[in-house]
Amino acid sequence: AQSVTQLDSHVSVSEGTPVLLRCNYSSSYSPSLFWYVQHPNKGLQLLLKYTSAATLVKGINGFEAEFKKSETSFHLTKPSAHMSDAAEYFCVVSVDIYGNNRLAFGKGNQVVVIP
């Protein structure tokens, strides 16, 4: 079965410094991988998606993630944090099993941006 591990449930960064959120996955199949962001009291919004094309994926709001199969990782980065980046971030793996796609969510990273 597929699963996702997100370390560091709470991450604090200073405004203007880099953001790194780590994600490792396990899957018996060739997965699609996603990062979603959830701002307070809001639904989840897709940041970016990997689907076996380019291993470096660029998303919205300056975020990007690199797929490394040898490390089973899909870490999310942003060069310079903005106050509006304060949110919860979920790494998600999708596996197509007999025509049914299923998402497995990590437990999330709560990001706090310090002015």
Place this chain on the structure above:
Amino acid sequence: IAGITQAPTSQILAAGRRMTLRCTQDMRHNAMYWYRQDLGLGLRLIHYSNTAGTTGKGEVPDGYSVSRANTDDFPLTLASAVPSQTSVYFCASSVGAGAGHDEQFFGPGTRLTVL
């Protein structure tokens, strides 16, 4: 275009009462999903529907039921609410249920408190 709407936004419910959470999408997506989000656990799948007229059980289906009479609507019913069902509930949809259609779009959520 509204995307996915959910109602109510929030609800406080006495234990033992019946409650239906509503979800409607206007994207003509075939597949729809219900998740619950609990602190530190990420999102967990309750039920899903790959297409109108079909439903299936997810990771945590007990105490919940769903129906999919048409493409747009996917209500979630708690027949007899219990305090452990206090959570934030998210409805989601995707174009299809198979490979290449696995990006899911999320509604704004319903915050349910069972006393």
